[in-house]
Amino acid sequence: MDFVGFPERTKPVRHHPLSERMSRPSPAEESLWHTSVSMLFSRHGYLAQVRQGGILCLHGEPAETLLLVISGTVRCCTIAEDGRRHIFRFAQAGDLIGLSEVDIWHFTAEAVTDLRLRAVSREAVQALAANDPGLRQALSRRLLGELRCRENLLMSFAHQNAEERLLDFLRRFSREAPPELRAEDQLVTLPMPRRDLGDHLGLTFETVSRAFSALKRRAAIEMRGTDRFRVLSAQL
Amino acid sequence: MDFVGFPERTKPVRHHPLSERMSRPSPAEESLWHTSVSMLFSRHGYLAQVRQGGILCLHGEPAETLLLVISGTVRCCTIAEDGRRHIFRFAQAGDLIGLSEVDIWHFTAEAVTDLRLRAVSREAVQALAANDPGLRQALSRRLLGELRCRENLLMSFAHQNAEERLLDFLRRFSREAPPELRAEDQLVTLPMPRRDLGDHLGLTFETVSRAFSALKRRAAIEMRGTDRFRVLSAQL
């Protein structure tokens, strides 16, 4: 795979994504190198960068690689014929994109922020997995994690209102946010705009905005500016 | 695994589930025997039966087997602390339950109707998969299918109203329903009650009922009794 020349969604390419074969992992990446999955990337992966707004993979195109996010945020979504979009997950440092041994992307992935990634070819994954039960299990667990993540989201769609969904999301996000989004003052940065949150939580961006206001009003969260937050209440 | 003595959910056990080791597949099952997955069950599986309302697996309990539905309908769901339930899928003849190599059930599965199943131990699956890339890919594809099914449901939760969701469900159900639920008159039988449909579609059972009435009124579906239907319109 080569990210150079990948189509950009809305704007013309301002900076060309770079691709760098077999570079050494940087110190910042070291913390991710502790499973058989990470071994896979450290040995067979190559580095790729994608600029904000760039597209990593496009629904329907051949899927030849497995990606590991090193830094930045990715939105993975499906886009309906009528243009409506649903974001299934925001992938961050340490997350994999393109699990499952199916040869066509079944979703679209876009860079919410500038990205650094590592990529390995699926062939390499298959070849290694054939003789490594640990790797197989690790990948399988990740895939199950994806499944549970969808199920949690479904559950919240069916039974929670806008404020609850947003608060749950913010809780999870602060828990899982990579260091790059954390500050000393305990505030976490939201890399995505309100519309993306809406498309993830099944709400309009207006409703998301109102839910933010309501949570601030009842002191469930604290905010600095429009994109830095901290969850205050421990309960609902 | 042994289904005898499995706890029943609401009522006392009226008929004891039976378990029968290593029986030959019946002629009715033959049609399912055509993939490496099915080979797995034909060689290493044993037959089990569960009565309507019986529980196949309980969230949190150790998961030691992989199940193949031979006949009947299963609901796979998670149940929240407050008793709210979400049904992720209805499994029917040919569907697998318990994919993913994780040792604890992450959901609850109950028999919507009387069931016949085949079960294999996960150990056997692992052992065979170790030397059978075809089997690995087949299982992986099934798991991805699950994932996509959840994503479709999420999409419909976010963007479709009650009637659209129900109609989509009925379309999919007629397409995928096993022969046992089909009649000569093109009508398909819904094995589950309105409440189950609601818990699957993220609606109350009253809303499901109203959606049925509305679809009948505008001749999008035809119904005979309360549980046999046929989709009439080809479009929305």
Added chain:
DNA sequence: CGGCCGGTTGATCTTCCTCAAATAAAGTGG
């Protein structure tokens, strides 16, 4: 400065939930 984009807030309207009642279907015991 003016336009654009993202975010906030308000007013109105639609959809679906909630509560309630009536009806239908299915099993139970005599």
Added chain:
DNA sequence: CCACTTTATTTGAGGAAGATCAACCGGCCG
């Protein structure tokens, strides 16, 4: 087989949550 209980389904009325449409604010960029 019938009266009776229980459960599933349908339908109605009222209310709440969120979508839609619209106005406004503030920052950023040409």
